[in-house]
């Protein structure tokens with residue numbers, strides 16, 4: 001039996017992706033407090049698929065899971081840091097990585113002190129270049145709560161198209177949540193980039 005293909009099979013860590021204002025870099029245990037500040041915020045976590053963190057220990061366990069998922073190449077989660085101080089202000093993730101069908105899902109969260117400054121658009125623009133050009137992914141998917149105006153607006157401003165509406169897909173904090181599925185194809189991204 002042949003082994004399934006894996007993205008970045010020979011890499012020892014995620015690459016650092018640079019943008020004008022940001023470093024999109026591997027998360028380390030030194031980021032625990034900054035990561036906890038992002039994932040313990042009820043505002044940031046309002047439409048997340050799990051509740052806001054309550055204990056710092058959850059952030060440590062979460063970072064360990066980021067290392068473990070990288071080891072099995074099933075999820076790539078980067079820290080987002082400003083170039084000025086390299087402190088983590090959010091994360092972005094490629095997950096459900098499928099190297100056979102060359103697709104994955106996208107996830108992201110940013111500390112609310114930095115919202116609406118074009119940060120996540122800058123991050124995803126760099127990340128999609130990496131995903132489509134370097135990993136040679138064909139399709140990126142997103143699963144968004146239809147009430148999450150910021151996330152829907154962000155993805156549609158980057159060219160994602162709505163592809164499906166899934167009823168009662170999540171159950172978080174005693175609330176049933178619906179989901180909109182969106183997709184972005186490599187060909188659409190390249191056409192957009194060259195126009």
Ligand SMILES: CC(C)(COP(=O)(O)OP(=O)(O)OC[C@H]1O[C@@H](n2cnc3c(N)ncnc32)[C@H](O)[C@@H]1OP(=O)(O)O)[C@@H](O)C(=O)NCCC(=O)NCCS
Pocket residue numbers: 043044045047048107108109110111114115116117118119120121122143144145148149150151153154155157
């Ligand atoms: C979604 C999120 C990452 C957006 O990050 P951001 O850095 O503030 O977004 P940007 O400033 O890059 O915005 C890019 C575009 O997205 C859209 N957008 C962003 N925030 C918006 C809002 N509150 N309402 C409507 N559209 C919004 C706009 O089109 C915006 O472009 P514009 O500012 O030129 O109008 C941020 O709100 C967040 O972390 N939310 C909580 C976590 C979350 O919901 N993650 C996604 C789960 S699916």
